[in-house]
Amino acid sequence: MYKLLLVVALFGCALAAPLNDDTITKFLANQDTDGTYAYDVEQSSGLHIQEEGQSGHYARGSFGYISPEGTPVQLFYTADEFGFHPQSDLLPTPPPIPEAILRSIQYIQEHPTPEELADRAVRAQQI
Numbered sequence: 001m002y003k004l005l006l007v008v009a010l011f012g013c014a015l016a017a018p019l020n021d022d023t024i025t026k027f028l029a030n031q032d033t034d035g036t037y038a039y040d041v042e043q044s045s046g047l048h049i050q051e052e053g054q055s056g057h058y059a060r061g062s063f064g065y066i067s068p069e070g071t072p073v074q075l076f077y078t079a080d081e082f083g084f085h086p087q088s089d090l091l092p093t094p095p096p097i098p099e100a101i102l103r104s105i106q107y108i109q110e111h112p113t114p115e116e117l118a119d120r121a122v123r124a125q126q127i
Contacts, residue, residue, distance in 0.1 A: 022047075046072075053079075 026042035038052035051061030057080070064074040075088040112120070 057081075 022043050022045040024041065025044050026040060026048075028041075029037075029039040031037045035055040035057070036053070037055060040048075040050045042048045045066070047063075047065040049061070049063040051059055053059030053061075059079040060077070062074065062076045064072065067073050073088075073090060075086055075090075077084060077086045079085070
C-alpha cells in the first residue's frame with residue numbers, strides 16, 4: 001500500500017512539475033531485512049519527498065513542492081492501522097457545527113430512549 005502511495009505521489013508530482021531540466025539533487029534509500037525502510041528525494045525544482053516506516057505496519061513522511069502559482073505546498077502524514085492522516089495548512093477544513101445541532105446532540109445524550117438505556121445496561125455487563 002505504501003509503495004503504491006509513493007508511486008502515485010511521484011507520478012502526481014512529475015505531472016505537476018514543469019517540463020524543464022529538473023534533476024534529482026538528492027536520493028537516499030534504505031531497506032532493511034526486518035521491513036523497515038527510509039527514503040529521501042529532492043529535485044532541483046524544489047520537489048522533496050521523505051518517508052520512513054515498516055512495510056505493512058506504519059509510515060511517516062512528508063512531501064513538498066512549489067505550485068505553478070508560486071505557493072509552497074507542504075504536507076506531512078502518518079499511515080498506520082488507523083488509516084492515512086495528512087496534515088497541511090492547505091487541506092480544506094470542515095465548517096463548525098451549528099449551535100442548534102450541538103444543543104440537539106446534548107439533549108439526545110441527556111434524554112436517552114428506553115432502547116439506549118437497555119443497550120447501556122448490556123454494555124456495562126460486558127466490561
